[in-house]
Amino acid sequence: MALGFGSTADKPTDSDSNDAKKPDDFQDAEKQASIDAERRGSRVGGVNRRDMTSDDEASISVGKQIELEAGNAIQYRTCSWPKTAALLFSEYICLAIMSFPWSYSVLGLVPGLILTVVVAALVLYTSLTCWEFCMRHPEIRDVCDLGQMIFYNHKAAFWFTAVMFILNNTFIQGLHCLVGAKYLNTITGHSVCTVGFSAIVALISWVCSLPRTFNTLAKAATFSALFTFISVMLATIFAGIEDHPTGYPDQGEPIVLAIPAAGTGFVMGMNAFMNISYTFIGQITLPSFIAEMKEPRDFPKALWAVTIAEVFVFSLVGAIVYAYTGTQYNTAPAFGSLGNETYLKVSFSFMIPTIIFLGVLYASVSARFIFFRFFSGSKHMSSHTVVGWVSWAGILACLWFLAFIIAEVIPFFSDLLSLMSALFDSFFGFIFWGVAYFRMRQNDYGRTYFKTRGIRGWLGFLFNVWLCMVGVLFLTGGTYATVQSIIDGYKADNFGGAFSCDNNGF
Structure with a gap:
């Protein structure tokens, strides 16, 4: 495939003569893309880069992937950037927004708003780092592939990332089983045992999980994000127009604080901060989304759109609901404050x-x-086979069963958000992207890049070292704060028991 740069690497080779031979599945396309990227020298830790930009390289490799899977019944490289934006909106404009009023009630309104903007900026920066790395490696399918690459291609890094990846996602599924049961209890007046409601939510979710491409799921994502926006706006309006929050006047008039209340401890403060961070941090899914985009170079458009929306929606909902419910009457999620x-x-x-x-x-x-x-290298990935569909449904069934177990074993909302943030966001929100930055700049400018690039190199190096340290703080201090909060909650009898029929509704 001649590209006009005069390099022998750009001249047709034997592998190029086989371009017309279309493999039966996406995995073969990925292997071919990997070979092409290796030959052009764009890969981190590989041969030196040539005259091409990483954008040009990724576009060619992605184009080859699309060409190679063109005859397949199931095609993966089909998402446009607006559809990817819909997936991002559905991921970020979510139930966790309703934890912001509680976080602001602990941190104080001014620090809460400042942290909201700071965390949004950090997540935008690290998401762009993730995108840049994926552009250099268009064969990446998920964050597990990326984890192996940034940690010097060690297989142990792949398996460590894979375990964290599955646990993080399954915990999130469990959170939604928990909240689904809370909703059903609230609406029906606890007409069914809470365990039964959790099982019903898990079953419905399993059925809705069956579509196999993000292109298909993007349609439901748009619907989900729109209704979530309506939900949080209604809750905000209702908090403003109702006479009093729930529980009033047991603790007097609602108190709104600009700064944290005197005596606010590390455990409460850290949990509130991690609740904010959890809502923003979602980089774990980004490599999977980028892997199914027709034009991954357009990903920043979707990212900027969702980040701007996040800052406005999260800040407004958190501040307004807190202003009307006060420090004393806040719940997480904030629906319970109405x-x-x-x-x-x-x-x-x-x-x-x-x-x-x-x-x-x-x-x-x-x-x-x-x-x-x-099913790498088999027809079950790219064709509608009985084995393929039964296996897909079976994998999803196992994941939703585990999510149901988690929902019953850890039956609390705010502390569950904080626990996930401490254990998983430490890596997938901060540490991974600092390391990815080091690897890319080292590949571009050599081991002493922070010296040879002048002030820009030093600033980038020091900032990403600090980014990794934030991740370490989440993992250590965050885990301690969350575990202590859970212990305190059980001592105060704030939680129901595991696999309990007790009503968890508002």
């Missing part, structure tokens, strides 16, 4: 699509990881 039962049920009901869909999205990402490894 004193009017009709307002509570109406606003919470619009959250149904995201309660189902976001769990579906993470289940689909996990299922892809498992399915692609089991």
